[in-house]
Amino acid sequence: MSKKFVSGILGILAALILGALIMLFQGYNPITTYGALFSYSLGGLYPLAITLRNSVPLILTGLSASVAFASGPVNLGQPGQLLIGALFATVGGLYLHLPAGFMIPLLLILAMIGGALWSGIAALLRRLFSMDEFITTLMLNMIADFLTYWAISYPFFDQSSYSPMTPQIDKAGWLPEFGNFNSNILIMVIVFVAVWFIFKRLTAGYEWRMTGQNSIFARLGGCKIDKNYVTVMLLTGALAGLAGGLVVMAGPHRFLKGLGANYAWDGVMIAMVANNDLVGTLLYGLFFSSLQSGALGMELITAVPSEFIQVLQSVIVLVVVAGRGVMDVVMDKLQIKRKARERTA
Amino acid sequence: MNIFIGLINGMISGATPILLAALGGAFTYYAGIFNIAMEGMMLEGAFFAVLGSYYLHSWPLGILCAVVGAMVMALIFILFTVYLKTDEFVTGIALNLFAVGSTTYMLRQIFKVKGAFSDPGIIPIPQIHIPLIEKIPVVGGILSGQNLIVYLTVIAIFVSMYVIFKTRFGLRLRAAGYNAPSLDSSGVKTATMRIWSLVICGVLCGFAGAFLSLGYVTLFSENMTAGRGWISLAAVILVNGNPGGIALISLVFGFTDGVGLFLQKYLPNQFTSMVPYLATLVSLYFYSIQKRKKLI
Numbered sequence: 001m002s003k004k005f006v007s008g009i010l011g012i013l014a015a016l017i018l019g020a021l022i023m024l025f026q027g028y029n030p031i032t033t034y035g036a037l038f039s040y041s042l043g044g045l046y047p048l049a050i051t052l053r054n055s056v057p058l059i060l061t062g063l064s065a066s067v068a069f070a071s072g073p074v075n076l077g078q079p080g081q082l083l084i085g086a087l088f089a090t091v092g093g094l095y096l097h098l099p100a101g102f103m104i105p106l107l108l109i110l111a112m113i114g115g116a117l118w119s120g121i122a123a124l125l126r127r128l129f130s131m132d133e134f135i136t137t138l139m140l141n142m143i144a145d146f147l148t149y150w151a152i153s154y155p156f157f158d159q160s161s162y163s164p165m166t167p168q169i170d171k172a173g174w175l176p177e178f179g180n181f182n183s184n185i186l187i188m189v190i191v192f193v194a195v196w197f198i199f200k201r202l203t204a205g206y207e208w209r210m211t212g213q214n215s216i217f218a219r220l221g222g223c224k225i226d227k228n229y230v231t232v233m234l235l236t237g238a239l240a241g242l243a244g245g246l247v248v249m250a251g252p253h254r255f256l257k258g259l260g261a262n263y264a265w266d267g268v269m270i271a272m273v274a275n276n277d278l279v280g281t282l283l284y285g286l287f288f289s290s291l292q293s294g295a296l297g298m299e300l301i302t303a304v305p306s307e308f309i310q311v312l313q314s315v316i317v318l319v320v321v322a323g324r325g326v327m328d329v330v331m332d333k334l335q336i337k338r339k340a341r342e343r344t345a
Numbered sequence: 346m347n348i349f350i351g352l353i354n355g356m357i358s359g360a361t362p363i364l365l366a367a368l369g370g371a372f373t374y375y376a377g378i379f380n381i382a383m384e385g386m387m388l389e390g391a392f393f394a395v396l397g398s399y400y401l402h403s404w405p406l407g408i409l410c411a412v413v414g415a416m417v418m419a420l421i422f423i424l425f426t427v428y429l430k431t432d433e434f435v436t437g438i439a440l441n442l443f444a445v446g447s448t449t450y451m452l453r454q455i456f457k458v459k460g461a462f463s464d465p466g467i468i469p470i471p472q473i474h475i476p477l478i479e480k481i482p483v484v485g486g487i488l489s490g491q492n493l494i495v496y497l498t499v500i501a502i503f504v505s506m507y508v509i510f511k512t513r514f515g516l517r518l519r520a521a522g523y524n525a526p527s528l529d530s531s532g533v534k535t536a537t538m539r540i541w542s543l544v545i546c547g548v549l550c551g552f553a554g555a556f557l558s559l560g561y562v563t564l565f566s567e568n569m570t571a572g573r574g575w576i577s578l579a580a581v582i583l584v585n586g587n588p589g590g591i592a593l594i595s596l597v598f599g600f601t602d603g604v605g606l607f608l609q610k611y612l613p614n615q616f617t618s619m620v621p622y623l624a625t626l627v628s629l630y631f632y633s634i635q636k637r638k639k640l641i
Binding site for chain 1: 421425429430431432434435436438439440442443445446447449450453454571572575578579582613615616618619622623625626629630633634636637
């Protein structure tokens with residue numbers, strides 16, 4: 001744990017220094033830029049609330065990717081599953097009118113069903129025709145993108161608006177806010193704990209992890225690989241779908257064009273940088289969210305375009321992941337040397 | 346007849362970027378690299394093509410810049426996967442996102458626009474009219490008047506076939522993927538072969554990007570590759586890297602692109618835009634059915 005932590009911190013620092021060099025090259029002052037970035041995401045109660053709110057879709061899609069990658073299936077379909085989940089929640093919110101106590105759980109379940117349906121297609125194609133989910137989920141992402149774009153342009157289009165979007169969902173489906181803090185964080189925490197428990201403490205989670213590490217071992221040990229594959233795909237799809245539902249219910253309360261376009265891919269990055277570790281996903285999700293939430297403030301103060309954060313994120317992923325590998329090699333060498341010395345002594 | 350020629354031409358221009366990127370992917374496929382960074386390389390190429398063409402007022406320099414841009418991506422890939430031994434999959438995903446982020450960032454920094462940049466100052470790659478063939482009815486309209494890159498692509502198919510299957514370099518390249526330890530023990534470094542394959546992939550993706558932003562259309566828009574790199578990856582996997590097969594399958598994808606445009610009269614364009622991706626799924630289906638038959 002400490003080794004992972006150290007390599008993560010070192011990697012982030014190295015990436016931030018690289019980012020600072022890029023800024024210097026462009027003639028910006030990196031210290032004021034980073035200052036603005038983090039004061040707008042972490043400095044004070046309101047920025048903190050925004051950062052936490054924005055971290056929810058990142059963490060949930062990151063969790064989806066982490067669980068999938070660690071269990072074997074290369075589910076890269078989070079962007080599509082998020083969109084379909086968001087669409088399901090939106091449509092539910094438009095046509096159902098119930099008290100909030102029923103409405104919110106119902107919409108969340110709808111979002112999960114939507115996401116699971118979309119990942120279920122990929123799982124089905126894999127089970128029936130052994131088509132690689134790695135490519136099918138990617139293609140389904142593009143299809144979901146166009147499908148939801150169509151849905152908000154024609155059947156669920158808000159007649160009073162000029163760009164493709166749906167009307168607002170029923171007020172009962174809006175997530176309650178406590179001061180500046182949105183209750184989507186609560187739902188995220190509950191889901192995180194549940195997933196962590198399933199993954200780390202239940203037999204099912206153990207089987208998934210074994211399958212991810214060595215599927216032959218798992219099969220010989222009596223795991224039902226095929227059934228587990230489908231379960232993991234459905235679960236991770238549901239997580240991404242839930243992220244989409246929460247985006248709608250916490251934020252604009254409607255489906256806008258380009259909704260959550262980046263969240264899900266960022267989730268995949270978070271899973272990678274966290275090496276599919278669940279707690280790591282949570283921490284990196286918060287960190288990435290603080291970068292994104294501070295981006296606009298940074299642009300406001302220092303004129304560094306907010307798109308810079310996208311560049312910085314991918315640099316962080318590369319540097320941290322590569323750094324982890326290099327650290328492992330260095331650590332191993334040191335250990336061997338130490339052992340050799342002990343033996344000679 | 347005009348519809349027919351239009352459909353064929355649409356197929357060719359739809360197939361060209363996929364085909365070029367997939368040829369690049371074929372080299373890395375044979376060298377044993379799981380290269381999913383074609384999308385990013387192409388996108389970076391498309392951006393630098395517009396940059397070069399606009400500021401240097403010349404399309405050849407635009408292509409050159411595109412190749413350099415894609416090559417930078419290839420070099421980053423080489424640095425991380427070959428030297429630092431980072432996971433190829435992670436590197437590829439991060440590079441693709443880096444390409445989206447960096448081109449969007451530069452679009453704003455350099456051209457001061459969001460979304461898309463088009464300007465009469467961007468000089469497109471010219472179409473080539475072949476004097477005599479042009480006059481032949483029907484065929485003339487297809488063989489002549491294509492974009493320069495289309496002709497280069499045709500040459501690239503045959504050159505790739507020759508290089509991969511008939512030269513010593515190709516043999517070593519395939520050995521790097523087939524059995525790396527024995528290649529190493531024969532005195533040829535696998536790492537060197539992999540680096541070369543990625544460099545070639547960078548060049549080809551650069552051309553693919555240049556075709557997108559200076560041939561197919563004359564502008565750069567955010568994330569304009571729109572999954573073409575992924576489709577080309579699917580093409581490589583479907584035909585196990587064979588350049589001839591790649592040419593065929595790319596034409597099929599290009600054809601669906603054309604069909605999509607044609608269907609716009611009858612369906613909302615969101616559905617017609619789905620067609621290439623659906624076609625990829627369908628072709629994967631046929632591939633897996635065939636593979637299963639072979640196993641039985």
